[in-house]
Amino acid sequence: MQDQENQEVSQQSPLDAAIADAATEAAQAGAGQAGVPPSTAEMSGQSDLEAQLSATEAKLAEMHDAFMRAKADAENIRRRAQEDVTKAHKFAIESFAEAMVPVRDSLEMALKVETQTVDAIREGVEMTLKQLSAAFEKNRVLEVMPQAGEKLDPNKHQAVAVVPSEQEANTVVTVLQKGYMIADRLLRPAIVTAAAPK
Secondary structure (H helix, E strand, O other), X not given: OXXXXXXXXXXXXXXXXXXXXXXXXXXXXXXXXXXXXXXHHHHHHHHHHHHHHHHHHHHHHHHHHHXXXXXXXXXXXXXXXXXXXXXXXXXXXXXXXXXXHHXXXXXXXXXXXXXXXXXXXXXXXXXHHHHHHHHHHHOOEEEEXXXXXXXXXXXXXXXXXXXXXXXXXXXXXXXXXXXXXXXXXXXXXXXXXEEXXX
């Protein structure tokens, strides 16, 4: 029987032997401490840990509350920004429309006049054009009206013909139609003729 136990022990791996030794030491240490009341130092350490735990829990709750408030604020800001963008798209033309209403009123009033004279019509058209120019200026609709001899700018000018001229090549000879820009964006290029290379 003893020989059989020795054989089993010799067949154990070093890892199994180490685990068995550790288990034996733990059992002996536990048996030695059974029934011994905890010391004052152990109780003090336990109360310190409990105090740290409660302080950490309080700080965690405070940080969670701050996080939830910040998240709600960010959501409100995002929602308001989205509403502002939607309103901007919907009412982007409002300012321009306000400026154009008097122009339409002037044209309608001109058509109601029974006896028209050439001078009265011309005067009415000039006044209406002034209103229209003011509406364009207010809404930053700017004319693109290049001068003869100005260098051709493909970002603002569209040359529909190249004509022989005494001017330098690729310069504006005549403007056939004004162009317009809205602030820095081209609305319509100026239609021009350009000088041919010599």
